[in-house]
Amino acid sequence: MPWQHEDIVLKAVDYALSLGAKYAEARYHRTSRSSLASRNGEVIGAEKSFSEGIGVRVLADGAMGFSSTNVLEWDSVKKAVEEAFSKARSHGRLMRSPIELSEEKVGRASYEVIEKKRPEDVGIEEKVSYCSDLWKHASAAIKTARVATLTTSIGESVEEKVIANSDGAFIRSRVPRVSVWYNVVVTLPSKGTVQRFFSHAASGGYEWFEKWNVLGYLPEDVKTFEKIILEAKAPPTDRPVDVVVGSEIVGLMVHESCGHPSEADRILGREAAQAGKSFIKPSMLGQRIGNENATVIDDPTIPGSNGFYLYDDEGVPARPRYLYKEGLINEFLHNRWTARVFKTRSNAAARAMDYASEPIIRMANTYFKPGDHTLEELIEGVRYGVYIKSYMEWNIDDERWSQRYGGLEAYLIENGELKGLVKNPVLEITTKTFYSSVDAADRNLAFYAGTCGKGEPMQGVPVWFGGPNVRLRNIQLRVIA
Amino acid sequence: MTQLIEAAIKLRDSALRAGFEEAAVLAESVESIMVKFANSEPSVIQRWSTRTAHVYLAKQQRILGTSVPLSSPDEAARIIAELHALHTKVPPSMLYAPLPEPPKPQPLEGLVDKKLLEVLHDPSGVSEAIVETARRHPIDHFAGMFQVALERKALATSKGVELEEEGTSLKMYIRAFAGEGSGQWALGSRRYDIKRIEEVAATAADLAVKSRSQEEVPPGKYDIILSPMVVGNLFNIVAEMASASSILMGASMFINKDVGDKVASDALTIIDAPRNAELPGSTAFDDEGVPTYTKPIIEKGVLRNILHNSKTASKFGASSTGNAGLILPRVWTIEVAPGEHSLEEMLREVKNGLIVTNNWYTRLQNYVEGIFSTITRDATLIVRNGEVVGAARKMRIADALPRMITNIAAIGKEVYDIHWWEVDIPTRTPYILFREVNTSKHTA
Numbered sequence: 053m054p055w056q057h058e059d060i061v062l063k064a065v066d067y068a069l070s071l072g073a074k075y076a077e078a079r080y081h082r083t084s085r086s087s088l089a090s091r092n093g094e095v096i097g098a099e100k101s102f103s104e105g106i107g108v109r110v111l112a113d114g115a116m117g118f119s120s121t122n123v124l125e126w127d128s129v130k131k132a133v134e135e136a137f138s139k140a141r142s143h144g145r146l147m148r149s150p151i152e153l154s155e156e157k158v159g160r161a162s163y164e165v166i167e168k169k170r171p172e173d174v175g176i177e178e179k180v181s182y183c184s185d186l187w188k189h190a191s192a193a194i195k196t197a198r199v200a201t202l203t204t205s206i207g208e209s210v211e212e213k214v215i216a217n218s219d220g221a222f223i224r225s226r227v228p229r230v231s232v233w234y235n236v237v238v239t240l241p242s243k244g245t246v247q248r249f250f251s252h253a254a255s256g257g258y259e260w261f262e263k264w265n266v267l268g269y270l271p272e273d274v275k276t277f278e279k280i281i282l283e284a285k286a287p288p289t290d291r292p293v294d295v296v297v298g299s300e301i302v303g304l305m306v307h308e309s310c311g312h313p314s315e316a317d318r319i320l321g322r323e324a325a326q327a328g329k330s331f332i333k334p335s336m337l338g339q340r341i342g343n344e345n346a347t348v349i350d351d352p353t354i355p356g357s358n359g360f361y362l363y364d365d366e367g368v369p370a371r372p373r374y375l376y377k378e379g380l381i382n383e384f385l386h387n388r389w390t391a392r393v394f395k396t397r398s399n400a401a402a403r404a405m406d407y408a409s410e411p412i413i414r415m416a417n418t419y420f421k422p423g424d425h426t427l428e429e430l431i432e433g434v435r436y437g438v439y440i441k442s443y444m445e446w447n448i449d450d451e452r453w454s455q456r457y458g459g460l461e462a463y464l465i466e467n468g469e470l471k472g473l474v475k476n477p478v479l480e481i482t483t484k485t486f487y488s489s490v491d492a493a494d495r496n497l498a499f500y501a502g503t504c505g506k507g508e509p510m511q512g513v514p515v516w517f518g519g520p521n522v523r524l525r526n527i528q529l530r531v532i533a
Numbered sequence: 534m535t536q537l538i539e540a541a542i543k544l545r546d547s548a549l550r551a552g553f554e555e556a557a558v559l560a561e562s563v564e565s566i567m568v569k570f571a572n573s574e575p576s577v578i579q580r581w582s583t584r585t586a587h588v589y590l591a592k593q594q595r596i597l598g599t600s601v602p603l604s605s606p607d608e609a610a611r612i613i614a615e616l617h618a619l620h621t622k623v624p625p626s627m628l629y630a631p632l633p634e635p636p637k638p639q640p641l642e643g644l645v646d647k648k649l650l651e652v653l654h655d656p657s658g659v660s661e662a663i664v665e666t667a668r669r670h671p672i673d674h675f676a677g678m679f680q681v682a683l684e685r686k687a688l689a690t691s692k693g694v695e696l697e698e699e700g701t702s703l704k705m706y707i708r709a710f711a712g713e714g715s716g717q718w719a720l721g722s723r724r725y726d727i728k729r730i731e732e733v734a735a736t737a738a739d740l741a742v743k744s745r746s747q748e749e750v751p752p753g754k755y756d757i758i759l760s761p762m763v764v765g766n767l768f769n770i771v772a773e774m775a776s777a778s779s780i781l782m783g784a785s786m787f788i789n790k791d792v793g794d795k796v797a798s799d800a801l802t803i804i805d806a807p808r809n810a811e812l813p814g815s816t817a818f819d820d821e822g823v824p825t826y827t828k829p830i831i832e833k834g835v836l837r838n839i840l841h842n843s844k845t846a847s848k849f850g851a852s853s854t855g856n857a858g859l860i861l862p863r864v865w866t867i868e869v870a871p872g873e874h875s876l877e878e879m880l881r882e883v884k885n886g887l888i889v890t891n892n893w894y895t896r897l898q899n900y901v902e903g904i905f906s907t908i909t910r911d912a913t914l915i916v917r918n919g920e921v922v923g924a925a926r927k928m929r930i931a932d933a934l935p936r937m938i939t940n941i942a943a944i945g946k947e948v949y950d951i952h953w954w955e956v957d958i959p960t961r962t963p964y965i966l967f968r969e970v971n972t973s974k975h976t977a
Contacts, residue, residue: 091781094627097596097860098619100612104602105583119580123604132582139566139578142657146664148574176622200901201783237783237901245901247783292977322571325676325708325717326954328893328910408581447894449927450910454975456929458898458906476898478973480929485977508569508678510954528976532898532931 057124058224061106061216064129068110069218071137075111075153077217078129079365080104081407086171087207088179092199093187095180105407110136114150115143116389118410154391156398158221158367165227165360167257171208174258179206185267190236193271194278197240207231208258213365221367227360229255229514231501232266238277246277247444248460253501253514255360276461276473284475287438287462292526294437295479296430296465299498301443301457302420303517307502309483310348311415311517313452314375314383315401315506316390318413326508328450331483332381334394342379342487345423345522349374350385352400352416358501359416359515364400366411373399375418379487387413405511412507420519423493430494430523432468438477438529439463439470445532456480458532476532489524496520537562537584538687538697540603544586545689547610551617555591555632557690559820559859560584560603565682566653568660570707573667573674575660589820589859590616591632594625598860628860630847634692638824641817643810644700645683648725652681652703659730663707666731670738672711677737679705679730686816694822702813706953707734708911709741714924716740717891717911719762721813721952721959740890744912744924752928752974756886756942758879758916758966761949763892765956766907768803768867770895771934772958775830775838777845778861779900786903786935790836797834798941800872804829805840805856807865812959813952814866819857825865826855831938840864869962872944879943879966881919887972888914888921888964889930893955903934906973931973940968 057080068076082104089096105122106129117140119132144150183204191199208230215223231253239245252264297305312318313330321329351372352361362370366388374382386394387402390413402411431439438459445458459477463470481489499518505511541560548556565581584603589596590613597616601609652659659679667675685699706719718736720729759767774785790796807825809815818824821843829837841849842857856862880888895907906929913925945963952959 088623091627095624096628097598097626098616098623099598099600100616100619101598101600102602102608102612103585103600104605115575116577117580118577119582121582122584122602123582124602125604128582128604132580135580135582136578139580139656142655143568143575143578143660146575146657146660149572176619180623200788201781203782235783239901241789245899247899247901320572321674321676322576323676324571324710325678325706408583410577410579445896445898445904445906447896447906447908447929449908450893454908454927454929456906456931456973456975458904480973480975481977482975485975508567508954509680530973530976532904533971 058214060126060129061214064106064108064133065216065218067130068108068133068137073110073112073137075218077109079107079407080214081107082212083209083406085207085209087205088176089205090183091203092201093184098176103406106132107404107407107409108132108136109410110140111151112137112140113144114147115140116151120408122407151389152392153388154398156368156388158219159363159369160222161363162224163362164225165255167228169258171257182206186270189267189271190274193274197238197278197281199236199274200239201237203235205233215365215367217367223363223367225361227255228257229253229358230258230260232264236274238274238281240281243281246280248277251501253358254356255358256356280473280475284473287474287477287529287531289529289531292528294434295524295527296434296439297522297524298441299496299519299521300500301440302519302522303500304446305455305486306348306420306519307415307418307517308448309452309455309486310375311350311418314385315413316384316386316394319384320390320393323506327506331451331453336381339381340379341376341381341484343490344378345490345493346376346379346487347421348376348418349421350415350418354417357417357516361416364402365404366398366402368398368400370400376487385413385415403513405513409511414506414513415504415515417499417516419497419517420493420522422495422497422520425492425494427494427521430492430521431465431470433523434465435467437465438474439465440477440479453483455483478530478532480530481527489527490522491525493520493522535697537685538689538695541687541689542695544588544609545691548588548590548613549691551613553590553592553617555691557589557632557821557859559587560687562685563682564653565680566656567678567680568656569678571676573664587859591629592620594629595620595623596626596629628844628848630844632690632692633821633823633843633853635694635823638818641808641810641815644723646701646724649681649701649703650683652725653683656681662727662731663734666734667709667738670735672709672738672741675707675709675737677707679703688818688820688822690822696818696822698817704813704952705730705733707737709737711741712745713747714741714744715911716744719951719953721950723811723813740912743914747924747926750915750925750928752972754969754971756883756966756968757970758883758888758964760890760964761951761962763889764869764962764965765951765960766892766895768869768960768962769956769958772803772805772830772864772867776840776862776864777849780839781845784900786901787836788901792836792839794836795834796836797831797938799834800941800944801831801834801938802829802870803831804868804870805864806868809866809868812866812950812961814959816865819855820859821857823853823855823857828854864958867958867960871946871948871963874943874945876945876964879945879964880916882943882966883916884918886916887925888916905934906931929973930970932971937967937970942966942968
């Protein structure tokens with residue numbers, strides 16, 4: 053690993069302390085990216101870019117100042133330190149609750165993720181062929197409807213950081229990632245359109261492409277989308293039914309309705325004007341949110357995960373966090389500020405998108421703990437209901453209580469068997485209803501990739517979310533009219 | 534000649550020396566500060582100083598690109614050399630068209646406000662004004678932010694374009710909380726006006742107080758007045774769907790429409806307004822150096838313009854509309870043409886309906902059909918027989934954009950300049966009354 057900029061990071065921390073900062077932290081942060089974009093098998097263009105710079109956080113007179121520069125010369129970094137310090141100090145008089153940080157055993161360590169199949173060993177010709185083959189196979193898969201558009205983007209990135217702070221942390225890391233994203237539109241003008249956005253992403257190298265097998269499954273998906281247009285019927289909305297929720301939706305649900313409301317900065321109101329507050333109040337640790345089947349874990353340390361890290365951007369060692377445990381609100385996601393407020397220890401959730409971003413509390417890889425059923429058993433246990441495998445539209449209110457998922461691929465279940473496709477079923481329920489209605493989960497644990505948005509300016513960070521397929525009892529569905 | 538255009542020219546020339554036939558370099562320098570508030574106090578003060586080059590490269594109809602820090606010219610040269618080595622290995626781009634040789638644009642006056650530069654240096658006075666304004670209202674607490682920036686851009690292309698522009702901007706929003714209620718308002722401007730800043734805080738506080746006590750409203754169809762915050766959010770999506778790139782990529786409800794088709798109510802005109810120097814996002818030239826001009830996207834309900842750069846224009850057999858990003862077209866700023874109604878007059882048109890003052894998390898089930906839902910997040914006021922009679926708990930608008938923009942009953946005459954998280958493209962818009970909007974709620 054060719055480490056650079058270590059000296060300038062350490063010097064920035066020392067300089068901030070010499071100005072009178074109570075706490076100082078500097079982070080060299082570089083992200084290099086390459087991508088290839090195509091439409092309907094034809095290449096649009098290729099890109100190779102990088103961003104790098106230093107972000108500095110300074111605590112002065114009880115206020116937090118952040119400043120960054122992408123000019124990696126001492127004069128610029130020194131000015132950034134001065135800006136962070138002076139702007140924090142000028143706002144000290146407005147602070148009603150001066151900011152303090154928890155005491156932590158911060159790390160001094162280096163780590164990196166090794167690609168099994170390195171990007172430099174995969175020629176761009178191979179990526180061009182991949183996009184072209186995807187289009188050929190997907191567009192040839194159907195005869196009645198047609199694939200109007202297949203937009204594809206293949207990406208790779210390397211994120212490198214050197215973090216130092218005035219409490220002795222010194223962390224160096226290198227995390228490469230790969231991704232593929234597509235948008236497919238299947239249409240039969242007289243009948244309608246089905247659209248699917250989807251992405252895969254993970255840390256590591258091109259070994260992931262074989263596992264994802266988009267070339268194998270996308271033509272089959274396209275056939276299903278054609279069937280949805282031609283055959284799908286209205287879902288049952290006249291009475292409550294049992295619903296088997298696909299792992300893809302379960303993953304998103306735990307991200308939205310467990311991970312986000314468990315962020316302690318949100319609970320304390322720091323994101324109130326942006327991503328909102330939380331239905332979880334500071335006093336709600338230990339309160340029931342669901343039944344004993346509901347356990348949700350956020351774990352940054354999963355090898356190969358999109359949200360992988362071993363130390364957070366405040367230098368705190370990472371570990372799995374049990375956010376909901378057997379139906380109880382068990383643990384919040386903390387950084388050192390919220391840990392201090394809650395009189396606990398940080399669980400290493402502070403992460404910044406890039407050098408120009410302050411570290412804030414983020415999820416990493418959030419998942420619903422699998423159960424002991426098979427998918428077949430979940431379905432066999434339903435006399436009348438719906439299996440919703442995938443989604444397109446979704447949203448949740450800004451306290452993370454009322455959530456909605458528009459089903460894409462979904463089936464009617466009658467007497468324990470999948471019957472025909474149903475179109476546009478909507479699962480629109482509260483967080484408590486979801487976690488209280490799960491009567492069984494299967495043994496599968498599938499992860500899905502996302503870029504989670506939070507902060508101001510908006511920071512998008514890589515995450516995974518996942519879980520098993522789960523069965524909910526007695527749910528009133530809606531339908532998109 | 535400034536250092537920024539010199540850097541752009543240097544990078545362009547180095548790309549041409551490396552063997553590329555065409556190059557466009559957009560060099561950007563941003564000095565910016567943001568004060569973020571939570572629980573009625575600053576939560577962080579952030580200061581940025583960034584200089585970046587975005588580079589478009591073409592050879593034998595292959596398109597390649599990069600973004601690099603301007604302070605790393607050696608690394609930029611290395612990446613450009615790597616991209617040149619790649620060009621023979623990728624096929625010609627389906628979007629390729631030669632860079633244009635545009636006429637010189639008429640500079641846009643009034644993009645810089647010296648008072649905002651002073652705030653960039655010392656924002657504490659504005660912070661205090663916001664805190665003080667909020668304190669004058671009976672609210673529990675407030676959150677929000679204001680951001681001031683000085684942005685410079687320089688463009689150098691291989692077709693002889695060498696242009697520069699600089700502008701200041703203010704982006705701010707405040708969310709106030711009172712009892713069960715909350716209110717949020719926003720502002721985007723290129724000018725400093727402490728009265729407008731204080732009005733944002735006062736409006737947010739007023740809406741919070743008005744929604745202090747809330748009741749359940751059953752889901753169904755309602756006549757709904759959407760505030761400029763909500764109109765801005767939804768029409769950002771509509772305007773982006775009019776970009777040729779959205780149409781090409783399958784993310785537009787205009788895919789099966791032609792210019793000249795009726796797509797909305799006669800009352801609706803949505804304009805891409807890059808030459809409105811009062812709105813952030815305004816600019817005299819696009820990323821290919823083509824002079825920008827103000828044009829309707831939808832005029833009196835008729836689709837009038839698809840937004841193009843020279844590449845998509847070539848693909849569509851059209852002309853550039855001065856909306857180039859380096860690769861794909863973009864919307865600069867949005868104006869919704871005002872109508873003739875006061876808010877009170879619009880209210881009188883509503884027998885059983887709502888005023889939705891803010892929303893978030895708009896997602897689409899299907900872009901081609903424009904099917905979406907979004908959630909109210911602040912004051913949603915209940916209207917009966919032309920009067921506000923209470924405030925509703927959170928609910929969703931779950932409808933289709935093509936249907937909604939056809940069902941417009943009245944457009945307000947007063948406009949507001951909105952720019953925040955959920956209104957990413959600065960938008961000047963009035964309140965709008967939509968008929969028979971479908972709403973939804975969780976079932977359990």
